Amino acid sequence: MYAIISVGNRQYKVTQDQEFLTEKTGKNAGESFDAKVLLFAESSNKVHIGQPELKTARVSLQILEDVKGDKIHGYVYKRRKNYQKTWGHRQQLQKVKVVSLSAV
Template identity: 30%
Template sequence: MSYAIIETGGKQYRVAPGDVISVEKLDAQEGSEIDFNRVLLVSNDSGIQVGKPTVQGVKVVARVNAQARGDKVIVFKYKPKTRYRVKTGHRQSLTQVTISEILSGSSTNDKVAVTRSKKPSQPKKAPRIRRTSDGT
């Protein structure tokens, strides 16, 4: 199963073909296709490619389903003993997209091998000084 980690709107999303996600509002019409070029990681049958910071030549193609607004978040400010109460709300504008495909570049030189780093060795403890009954 292939998947990618993309960055849009200051957030990161793990996406696979066919996924439906809601992202921060994008300037696109409903039904249009958009490309996400900031791909941080790609996993497919040949392995995992990790970008530094992005994977070159890889993009994720998505179709815009709807421009919508999120659930209302209530903000309530309160100060005791002063009769100060302020209630406001906020609804974030969102874009709902369906991931169509993950397109890989043709160059294979950009692959980064994923290796496990060795555990750092524990520092050696200082030898314990044993005191004798005569105080030395």
């Protein structure tokens, strides 16, 4: 059984007990929450397609920990003007586990 859910601005294909990284949701580590938007679910060869989302199916998620993504470096310069700037960014992420998955 698997489902396609929307968390934040991204969509994920998830199965039972799967762990994945998502953008920070505003909740703390250890908290549980339900995916608000469930787009697609498949269970025992039955397909449930949301139009635009499924109302009866549920996916419960638990936040395991807060992590940071890889460092991204950027460099900007303007020729003949003696202008250069270096910047970096690390995205705030959360490791999330699928606790339960039900397509009713």
